[in-house]
Amino acid sequence: MTTLRKQILIGLTALSLGSAAYAATADDNATAGRHGHRANAEQNQAKLAEHFAKHQAKLHDALKLTAAQEAGWTTYQAAIKPVAHEGMAGEHGAWAKLSAPERLAKGIERSKEHTARMEGHLAAVNAFYATLSAEQKKVFDDNTLGGAQGPRHHGFMHRR
DSSP states (O other): OHHHHHHHHHHHHHHHHHHHHHHHHHHHHHHHOGGGHHHHHHHHHHHHHHHHHHHHHHHHHHHTOOHHHHHHHHHHHHHHOOOOOOTTTTTHHHHHHSOHHHHHHHHHHHHHHHHHHHHHHHHHHHHHHTTSOHHHHHHHHHHSTTGGGOTTOOGGGOOO
């Protein structure tokens, strides 16, 4: 009988410790954003900027641009530079207060903003691409937006 009581006591202690740990984790996630993303947003943005810069430097070297093409490169770089992704950070409470149609409308608005940015990127790519030789176009195609790596690897835009 004492063994059974000890096992029950150990089980209840383990259960209470587990629930306390779960509650602490839930509190941390609530203050840091979903899965701690808000806390890491600045670090992630810095890593993205560093990755983007490295990728663009490698692409610049691989393209072997002429002096006449450098101005186009600079314009292209300014147009495609990634912007900080705000997402829903800081807005979670505001989104929760919106009705379903309002949230959907806001989502559509964000999609339109994204499409406008991508159209700007397309215009910049087209302008720069027109200045490249056939050999440079092949290098550019293989090293941007999936290229030779396939559709799952999106160069500087790959975020998984």
